[in-house]
Amino acid sequence: MNITARLTELGVTLPDAPAPAANYVPFVTVGNIVYVSGQISNGPDGFITGKLGENMDVDAGAAAAKSCVISLLAQVKTACGGDIERLVRVIKLTGFVNSTAEFTDQPKVINGASDFLVEALGDKGRHSRSAVSAASLPFGVAVEIEGIFEIK
Template sequence: MSNAIEDRLAELGVTLPDAPAPAANYVPFVKIGDLVHVSGQISQGPDGLITGKLGADLDLAAGAEAAKRCAISLLAQVRAACDGDLSRLVRVVKLTGFVNSTADFTDQPKVINGASDFLVEALGEAGRHARSAVSAAALPLGVAVEIEGIFEVR
C-alpha cells in the first residue's frame, strides 16, 4: 500500500533516516492521546553533525539547511511513534526552534523557516504549524539548530 507522505518525500529526494536515539536520560517522544511530543532534534545530516554559530561561522542558507535536517529527524521520530506508519500523521501542531547564534544575529525566524518551509512542501496544509524561533548562546555538541515538535496523529 502506498503512503502519500513517504511518496512525497521521495519526490523531494528525501529518505527518512532511522529515528535518532536519545543522547541522555530522556525518551525521543511521548505519545499522549492523539499528540506526539518529540524531543529536540539536533542538526545532523548524512555526514554527521551540522555545527557552528549563525552570525559567525554559518550564513543564513546553511542555517536553514540545518533546520531542514532537524525537520527530517522530527518526521523520523513521528514515524517511529506511529510504529513505522507515517500515514498516521495528521498535522504538525507546533515547533520550537533554537538557533545557536551570536548576540547580534536577529534572523532566527529565517533560519527556522528551513524546517517550516520543508514541512509545508512535504505535507501541504498539514505541515502548517504554530512556532517559536529563539536564539541560544550555545547548543548541545555545538550544533547550529535544535528543534522540538508536537504532532497530531491517528
C-alpha cells in the same frame, strides 16, 4: 496526500529515528498527540555545527533546520509504529538557533524547517512555532528543534 510518496518525490528518505543522547525518551504520546524531543542538526557527515552570525550564514542555518525536521518526522514515524501516513498534522515547532547576540534572523533559519514541512506535507505541515536564539547548543550544533504532532 501520501506522505511517503511526496517525500520520495522530494528526494528524502526518513532515516532511522535518532536515539536519545541522555536520560530522556525521544517522544511521548498522549492520546493522539506526539511530543518529540529536540532533534539536533545532523547530516551524512555528522553533526552540522556552527554559530549563526559568526561562522554560518542564514542559508546554511536553514539547511541545518531542515535536517532537524527530517529527524522529527523520523521520530513521528516511529511513534506511529512505522506508518508515517498516520500523521494528521504538525501542531507546533520550537526552534533554537545557535547564534551570536547580534544575530536577529532566527525566524529565517527556522524557515528551513517550516518551508520543508509545507512543501512535503501541504496543509498538514502548517504549524505554529517559536524561533529563539541560544548562546550554545549541544555538541556545538547550529540548530535544535522540538515538535508537537497530531496522529491518528
